[in-house]
Amino acid sequence: MRLWARAKSMLRNLFRTQQVETQLDDEIRGHVEMLMDERVAAGMSPSEARRSVLRDIGGAEQLKQAVRDGRAGVGLEMVWRDVRYAARQLYRNPGFTVTMIVTLALSIGANTAIFSFVNALMLNDLPYSQPERIGTIYTRVTGAHPYDERHKLNGEQWELLRDNVPSLISAVSSSRSSGVNLQTGTHVEYLHAGRISAHYLDVLRVRPVMGRNFLEAEDRPQGPHVAILSYHLWRNTFSSDPNVVGRSILLKGEPYTVVGVLADGAVTPLNADLYTSVQASRKGEGGGTNFEVITRLRDGATWQQADAEINHAWSLRTQRYELEDDPGAQASWYSVPLQKGETAQLRPQVLILMLAAGLILLIACANLAGLSLVRTLRRAPEIATRMALGASQWQIQKQLWVESLLLATIGGAAGIGAGFGAVRGLLLLLPEHFLPVAHVALDTRVLMFTLLISLLTTVLFGMLPAVVARKFDVRATLASRTATGSDRLGVRQALIVGEVALTVVLLAASGLLIRTLIHLETLPPGFNPAGVMTAKASLDDVRYRQPAAFLKLINQSIAAMQQIPGVEHAAVGLSLPYERSLIMAGLPISDGKEAGQKAAADETYVTPGYFETLQIPIMAGRSFTDADGPDTQPVCIVNETFARKFFHGANPLGRHLFKGTMIVGVVKDVAMAPGIDPIAPLTGEQTVYIPASQLAPSLLSAVHIWFQPSWIVRTAAPVEGLTAQMQRQLASVDPNLPFSGFYSMHDLQAKTLATQRVEVALLTTLAGLALLLSSIGIFALVANMVTQKTREIGIRIALGSSIQRAMLDIGTPGVRASIVGLVLGLIFCAGALRAMRSALYGVGVYDLPTMIIVILTFASVVLVATVTPTLRIAGIDPAMTLRDE
Numbered sequence: 001m002r003l004w005a006r007a008k009s010m011l012r013n014l015f016r017t018q019q020v021e022t023q024l025d026d027e028i029r030g031h032v033e034m035l036m037d038e039r040v041a042a043g044m045s046p047s048e049a050r051r052s053v054l055r056d057i058g059g060a061e062q063l064k065q066a067v068r069d070g071r072a073g074v075g076l077e078m079v080w081r082d083v084r085y086a087a088r089q090l091y092r093n094p095g096f097t098v099t100m101i102v103t104l105a106l107s108i109g110a111n112t113a114i115f116s117f118v119n120a121l122m123l124n125d126l127p128y129s130q131p132e133r134i135g136t137i138y139t140r141v142t143g144a145h146p147y148d149e150r151h152k153l154n155g156e157q158w159e160l161l162r163d164n165v166p167s168l169i170s171a172v173s174s175s176r177s178s179g180v181n182l183q184t185g186t187h188v189e190y191l192h193a194g195r196i197s198a199h200y201l202d203v204l205r206v207r208p209v210m211g212r213n214f215l216e217a218e219d220r221p222q223g224p225h226v227a228i229l230s231y232h233l234w235r236n237t238f239s240s241d242p243n244v245v246g247r248s249i250l251l252k253g254e255p256y257t258v259v260g261v262l263a264d265g266a267v268t269p270l271n272a273d274l275y276t277s278v279q280a281s282r283k284g285e286g287g288g289t290n291f292e293v294i295t296r297l298r299d300g301a302t303w304q305q306a307d308a309e310i311n312h313a314w315s316l317r318t319q320r321y322e323l324e325d326d327p328g329a330q331a332s333w334y335s336v337p338l339q340k341g342e343t344a345q346l347r348p349q350v351l352i353l354m355l356a357a358g359l360i361l362l363i364a365c366a367n368l369a370g371l372s373l374v375r376t377l378r379r380a381p382e383i384a385t386r387m388a389l390g391a392s393q394w395q396i397q398k399q400l401w402v403e404s405l406l407l408a409t410i411g412g413a414a415g416i417g418a419g420f421g422a423v424r425g426l427l428l429l430l431p432e433h434f435l436p437v438a439h440v441a442l443d444t445r446v447l448m449f450t451l452l453i454s455l456l457t458t459v460l461f462g463m464l465p466a467v468v469a470r471k472f473d474v475r476a477t478l479a480s481r482t483a484t485g486s487d488r489l490g491v492r493q494a495l496i497v498g499e500v501a502l503t504v505v506l507l508a509a510s511g512l513l514i515r516t517l518i519h520l521e522t523l524p525p526g527f528n529p530a531g532v533m534t535a536k537a538s539l540d541d542v543r544y545r546q547p548a549a550f551l552k553l554i555n556q557s558i559a560a561m562q563q564i565p566g567v568e569h570a571a572v573g574l575s576l577p578y579e580r581s582l583i584m585a586g587l588p589i590s591d592g593k594e595a596g597q598k599a600a601a602d603e604t605y606v607t608p609g610y611f612e613t614l615q616i617p618i619m620a621g622r623s624f625t626d627a628d629g630p631d632t633q634p635v636c637i638v639n640e641t642f643a644r645k646f647f648h649g650a651n652p653l654g655r656h657l658f659k660g661t662m663i664v665g666v667v668k669d670v671a672m673a674p675g676i677d678p679i680a681p682l683t684g685e686q687t688v689y690i691p692a693s694q695l696a697p698s699l700l701s702a703v704h705i706w707f708q709p710s711w712i713v714r715t716a717a718p719v720e721g722l723t724a725q726m727q728r729q730l731a732s733v734d735p736n737l738p739f740s741g742f743y744s745m746h747d748l749q750a751k752t753l754a755t756q757r758v759e760v761a762l763l764t765t766l767a768g769l770a771l772l773l774s775s776i777g778i779f780a781l782v783a784n785m786v787t788q789k790t791r792e793i794g795i796r797i798a799l800g801s802s803i804q805r806a807m808l809d810i811g812t813p814g815v816r817a818s819i820v821g822l823v824l825g826l827i828f829c830a831g832a833l834r835a836m837r838s839a840l841y842g843v844g845v846y847d848l849p850t851m852i853i854v855i856l857t858f859a860s861v862v863l864v865a866t867v868t869p870t871l872r873i874a875g876i877d878p879a880m881t882l883r884d885e
Contacts, residue, residue: 502828
């Protein structure tokens with residue numbers, strides 16, 4: 001009960017202050033009057049009795065303060081009083097307050113937003129049961145060409161893993177998501193399909209809300225055709241049909257039986273609209289490394305035990321493709337958490353952005369420390385007066401820290417709002433399926449991080465003013481009634497030097513990424529992208545697995561496209577420039593001195609008119625014609641890189657590759673996304689083009705699982721409603737074949753360079769923010785000097801000094817600090833930018849044009865930030881200054 005009474009008393013003292021104070025006044029007054037009455041009764045006069053009573057109790061106000069000091073919650077009351085005083089001080093200085101809060105909001109918001117992605121990609125557990133027991137497999141190769149990366153399986157490895165590693169529940173999926181067409185009645189819908197093995201959902205512990213997972217018998221070659229629907233597909237396409245399990249649907253042109261529906265919100269690494277069984281084997285798709293594996297550790301097993309079983313099982317393989325180019329190398333395999341495997345490609349970029357955001361926070365703290373120091377120096381007379389009236393150092397220090405904490409709290413709250421908006425904006429900026437996680441949110445960990453950095457900024461920018469306040473000379477300050485801080489100029493210049501140096505590093509890094517993107521976007525395309533429109537459609541369809549039906553479709557659809565008014569040329573190709581092509585490893589050269597040599601090359605089928613439609617120059621030989629049919633001499637066309645790499649300058653025309661295929665032409669290289677040797681996002685890679693009419697029947701169905709061919713049209717001028725007309729013309733040939741998307745060549749280039757574009761956008765934004773903060777710091781330094789030295793400047797002008805000279809003298813400290821910071825930043829760049837080497841293409845780490853642009857940009861900003869506040873000097877009236885003296 002005593003605790004409850006004390007709590008009630010504390011709450012009453014905090015929230016009913018006026019009532020409590022009124023009662024205290026009444027009590028003190030009553031006590032004094034009672035003592036006076038006693039002394040008047042003893043013979044004193046009223047005035048003498050009053051003086052005697054006040055003298056004995058030490059004064060009424062002193063007694064009141066003693067009572068207040070003994071109240072419950074006095075500590076909280078004092079803090080609340082300090083907070084209210086700090087709020088009044090900030091309200092009276094709106095310019096300072098707004099600048100501080102905006103700076104905090106931008107810097108904390110940037111850190112909050114970037115940390116949200118770090119949290120989602122690297123810290124949050126995957127949304128599966130016991131995520132620490134879910135993994136994937138990495139390959140470590142030591143030798144002349146070492147690497148350590150996520151492993152992709154072929155059919156043989158999958159069978160050995162599935163049957164010989166009892167410590168794991170293993171599952172695979174196709175490494176490339178496929179597009180399929182679902183027909184419901186007269187409506188045909190294009191969907192993203194995930195092809196998974198029997199225990200894939202068991203590994204993730206994802207269980208259907210209706211029906212079941214795939215059975216092992218359904219995952220064997222030639223097994224039954226079954227499908228599992230995602231919740232949103234079941235709800236939107238099947239109208240939440242409760243009897244959908246067991247229903248037959250027409251998928252890829254043939255019946256599939258629905259065996260399950262996933263729960264609402266269920267996610268997988270594929271995040272597809274529906275799932276079918278991959279039915280992996282050693283043939284066809286399983287002949288190459290086309291499967292990605294996920295595993296779950298069984299109860300009682302360890303990862304070390306599982307790794308030993310994996311290495312033993314795969315030592316039984318007949319094909320050791322990892323060692324083909326380096327027979328003396330050693331290969332081993334080990335398990336890693338699935339989260340690492342899913343996010344490995346994005347981790348370096350995200351960590352670099354987090355480091356950049358951290359630099360923004362340091363720059364902001366330096367800026368805020370400088371602004372707070374200036375304000376503290378301006379408040380020197382106020383602080384000195386309070387100390388002269390008896391305020392202790394602790395009380396002054398506490399008040400300054402409370403003001404800093406209040407600013408950081410408001411700035412942190414604003415930073416959460418800015419961070420939320422930044423996250424939403426970033427998610428809109430990112431391409432679809434760019435992130436391997438389903439959600440990026442401001443969860444509890446992110447909010448705790450924001451709270452932590454808010455407290456950190458309080459310490460970093462509040463420390464300097466607090467230290468300076470301890471060294472005030474009270475007597476000198478009261479005598480001059482001016483801010484005593486001219487000797488602190490060196491401290492403020494040092495802060496400017498630090499933030500300028502960090503800003504230069506960020507500017508240089510963003511400049512290099514911009515130059516890289518410009519280099520990639522301006523690479524010679526090798527064709528004419530103007531006036532080209534493309535459309536993709538899924539031919540993973542039982543109706544088009546026979547060459548005759550396939551050729552009939554593409555020939556009739558091309559003829560239909562050519563009937564569109566304004567279309568000059570039309571063609572079909574398996575892949576396009578800026579895209580990744582099918583990789584064919586081990587293509588043998590059949591004749592000449594290179595006979596027996598095996599070539600790894602990109603392969604794509606095309607129709608006659610493909611090179612003319614894209615205007616890819618024929619450098620030697622001829623293009624394909626309608627005469628190149630399935631029953632004629634097999635022919636192919638190679639690009640310049642293929643001819644140069646495998647024929648070493650000799651004429652390749654008439655030479656033969658696999659199965660007697662004769663080279664009849666050489667075309668110019670086109671920019672494409674490399675798959676054989678990904679040294680850059682876009683490059684010219686060795687490529688073999690074959691006629692669509694001569695595509696092997698065994699390859700026809702396989703390539704359409706992985707790739708959607710493109711219909712290409714070239715127009716001389718923009719054609720209104722071109723995409724709708726293309727869809728109508730395709731529907732005139734096959735009403736049940738929709739286009740999945742329409743793309744200009746610029747769209748394809750942007751999709752391939754999406755990672756570089758995102759990196760440029762984010763790092764440039766952070767660098768721009770750093771530049772803004774640094775300019776504010778320089779501006780504040782010079783503006784404060786103008787304010788502090790107004791009297792001195794007026795006297796100097798009155799004595800004959802020119803305004804230009806005064807402006808130069810005042811602006812020099814800011815310029816000097818900026819130059820030192822610039823030089824220091826360039827020195828930092830020499831070491832820091834080396835970490836970006838792997839992200840740069842066509843641009844050196846120490847690119848001179850980039851550094852020149854950084855210097856000129858920063859010099860321009862420094863000039864504006866320095867000159868603008870010195871313009872106030874022209875408004876100083878020397879006569880008024882002398883009258884004031």
